[in-house]
Amino acid sequence: MPTAEATVTIVENPSGYSLPDSHRRYILWSILFGFAALAVGVFQGFAQGLNYAGINIFSNFPGMRTYYQGLTLHAVLNVFVFPFAAANGWLALTVARSLGRNLNGFLLALSFWLMVAGSLFAGYIIVVGKASVLYTFYPPLRAEWPFYFGVVLLVLSTWTISVAQLVALAGWKKEHPGERIPLLAFVSIATYVMWDIASMGAALEVLFLLLPWSLNLLPGSDPLLSRVLFWFTGHQIVYYWLLPLYVSWYTMIPRQVGGKLFSDTLARIAFILFIVLMPVGFHHQYVDPGVAGYFKWAAGILTFAIFFPSLLTAFSVMYALEMGGRARGGKGMLGWFWRIPWGDPSVSAQVLAMITFLPGGITGLMNASVDMNLLIHNTTFVPGHFHMTVGSAVALSYFGLAYWLIPYLTGRELWGKRLALLQSWLYFVGVLIFARGEISGGLLGMPRRTAISMINYAPLPGWKLAGALTAVGGSLMFVAAVLFFVVLAMTLLAGRKTRPVVDLPFTSTVLGAAPSGNQLILDKISYWVLLSLTLVALVYGPFLLTHIPPTLSAPPFMGY
């Protein structure tokens, strides 16, 4: 069915586009800042892995007062600062390139400095031990105000990029009336629009409940309402971590492996579904009292629905991989798989990341199953699950992305290609062992977020083996992450200067965008936003109506 396809000149021909140096700098800095945060974060992760094997090294870290202080740092750096900063840089670049328009330079700079400031506020107060509230910061546990303030700045930094993207899109539309939004821009902007809505819950919570409370302006906190607002954001945030890598998997990987994206439409639909199926956060509260069945079942159903776009993604990505593998001589049912360019560290890291995402997604569905959740809620099953998603599908893909993106941004060749390859495999093996340990431990009742090396009762049967595997796998992940940072640092310092890389490796499609007809509605992002808000009102409305104004009766607690 090869129909007419919408074409966008700038996409076919990059010669009319150039990225100003100042923009290039902020994009690079933003991504590097994210990686720097991750470097500190994985160090804590290493200590946490050992903890589960009964080995306590965290008490020896200078200034570390408790296990939980380090754990707070691990998560705030690894899942707030790192993915926010990296996405800010990466999806600013993709939008600018695919629209052929530069984003507003002031906003790029502002976003970067907000990110730095937010990290300093939150990081400082965690390091001095006055915010060991974990990254979920449930009241009545109370951190000192710089923690909440820092978190606000981090989120503002992401909103700034979203504004810059939307301004660029509006400008582009004026110059291209009636044209389809280029796919790469569409998926990048959709990611941020999804996040704009998703971040509202935590933003309201922090701005109106927690920050004023930490400044003693409110009489107390409302523990349940806070949890509800937090998890409204807290589930969708995982797509804000993930979708920037879906952008890479959909639009870059096909080209990198010598294939093509199967369908433009299918890709757009997947991203739209992430915007629409917004209110799923209650699935983190299956075992919370005070939340009625309606909310839990509604979230349960929508959670299964939101698994669907990831299944679509699996189809598109495998199609592209197969196409690439066959073009390189792969034969038979699975022969193509061995023929994709495994020697390219950018490809190997990202394909291995996709593979870990399979068990990652399946264990996610298990968590989401209302009944199953009773067995594993808040056990190590959960970190076992999400190190295969955010800890690997996202982190390892960002490593792979960096292997071409950093050379693109700096004009320096990747240093240590073989080391980079080794790095990706080591991380892959490490995370699988780690997850095997955590998941089996969780099924045996091993609690997460617990200084297991300091408990005052005998570990339950099976915990020792589970903990040992966690530590071994975690240590391999840690070593692999260190190797990544070596490659990154050496590329920046000693990578051979080459001719600048001309363009992003983005793919063409087998079935492209239709220039007219029904499909035009896909590009009407505002319609999807409205639909999303309607669903939010249906699921969250009844809860908020009955819980606002909040019951601010819980006094603060600082015993950490």
Next chain:
Amino acid sequence: MEMLAEKLEKGYVWLSILVLVAFFAAIIYASVVLAVVVPGDSGQIVPKRGETLFAAVSRTKPFDQPGVHQTGPNSYDVVVLGQAWMFNPAAIELPVGAEVTFWGTSIDIDHGLYIPGTTVNIMLLPGQIGKQRYRFSRPGQYRIICHEYCGMLHHQMTGTLTVK
């Protein structure tokens, strides 16, 4: 290859939907037929003006009397208060086959009540009344664990439940 791919795509999309629906049907089966249920909304304890949360909890039934209470030939209420960093009561004894209704809340911060090897898994939130049922059909020593982070000594907040 394109035509084939389009066919495959359709098949794949339908298969995906089918699998997800089947999984969800299994959950509904477990909940309705096997009666595996998660906690719901059992009410809230709101302190009066000037009253502390602790005082409000202590005057609210059944939390005025933490512990094990027999309510029928084979049924028991187990009332548990979570507080930093202990369960009240910390040791519970029940006969084999006991049909138990757990009632739990917290007097300070979020805690959790989790018994590995069972489906007893509920958050203890300040001011929220948590309720969950479970039948202890196997004798033995069970470990009660606080599985929601509650500060410095969270890892030492545990208890035992003995079924004889």
